[in-house]
Amino acid sequence: MSLLELRDISKVYGEGAAEVHALQRIDLSVEAGSLVAVMGSSGSGKSTLLTIAGSLEDPSSGEVYVDGRALSSLSRNGKAQLRRQSIGYVFQDYNLLAGLSAVENVSLPLELDGVAARKAQAAALESLENFGLKDRASHYPDQLSGGERQRVAIARAVVGNRRLLLADEPSGALDSNNAEAVMRLLLAACHRGMAAVVVTHDAQLASWADRVVFLRDGRVVDQTLPVESPEALLADLPNQ
């Protein structure tokens, strides 16, 4: 079963002459353990796709299923609960709360979901440790580098029993070494059973994905074939 399924999703903003078709009849499913990248230029609809997949916005038509549950069948509170329990978000600008330390940022979603503070903090520390940030747990966002902030954001996105990871240009503000580190962490989360969707215009980022879907003017226009064995690259080189 897919962890995320978008069926015939369309999104229209405005009315009449001002009508904008941000997404048009999108079908997309993402299985557990797989990383899907959505590539497209600015205005192609990729961020809208992500906000709809994450129940932050409703589609104009079509249905979104997260872990088998149709979002249209959930109340506002039901969606909020689903977001806290099942979905992790990673944004380009990290979205960490400046007044909270790294460990408090990571434990916050668990505490909001009713987990006891001590238990939430232990889970947050474990998550930070997994990302090599244990010694930065008490630091505030402005005391962390960009790469560290994004690793905290990913630790927050995967803490608890989240199953779906949604990332919007997760390494957009990072240098290439930190960007690669971020993608390795997202991939590791998928190897542990999460499903992830990364929207990006960056091919280096997208190349970590199992599948790349190309979006143009709100439509899926193409996608990559299953990744071939890389050994062929080495075998085809000259001077063998």
Added chain:
Amino acid sequence: MSVRHALLALLSEGPKYGLQLRQEFEARTGEVWPLNVGQVYTTLQRLERDGLVEADDTVEEGPQKGFHITTEGQAELSNWLRTPPDLSSPPRDELVIKVMVAFRMPGVDAHEVIQVHRRYLVQLMQQWTRLKEDESRFDLNFALVVDAELFRLDSLIRWLDTADGRLKRAAMEGEAMAPQSFPLPKARRKVGVKQ
């Protein structure tokens, strides 16, 4: 990259024999640039002729014959390291030409042509990135070679994205679609392993 300078670089670390040079060359390039043993000996003979390396006279010809770099060889290597490769003239890039032709050809959707190439390049990048995932084989040299290939492919995709945007804007602004003469890049840059 020239085999000549690669061998000088290896010999700058100390004397080595031919077979060892071949093995170390392949290991240093992450086995991405395989070298046959004939290339090694031909190149060593030329380096010796030019006074850049000297052979160990105590051993007869063969795989155990040792070589060391001369002072002239060190100077040549140092000079080569600091000489930028010739990037002054654009290569006659087949991809650029295909997109230019597609844009002017009646009945052809240039965006669709661009997407065909974009998908192919992304798929290639996925394969190179898979090589990165296997950290057991991923030493520093191999990482540098794979990164170089990924950045090269990435630059092509960025160019395709920019071309896509330019074509879209041109269509919106109603630029005349009639065939025009356009300049094609003339020179081709040489890349890869040189003998």
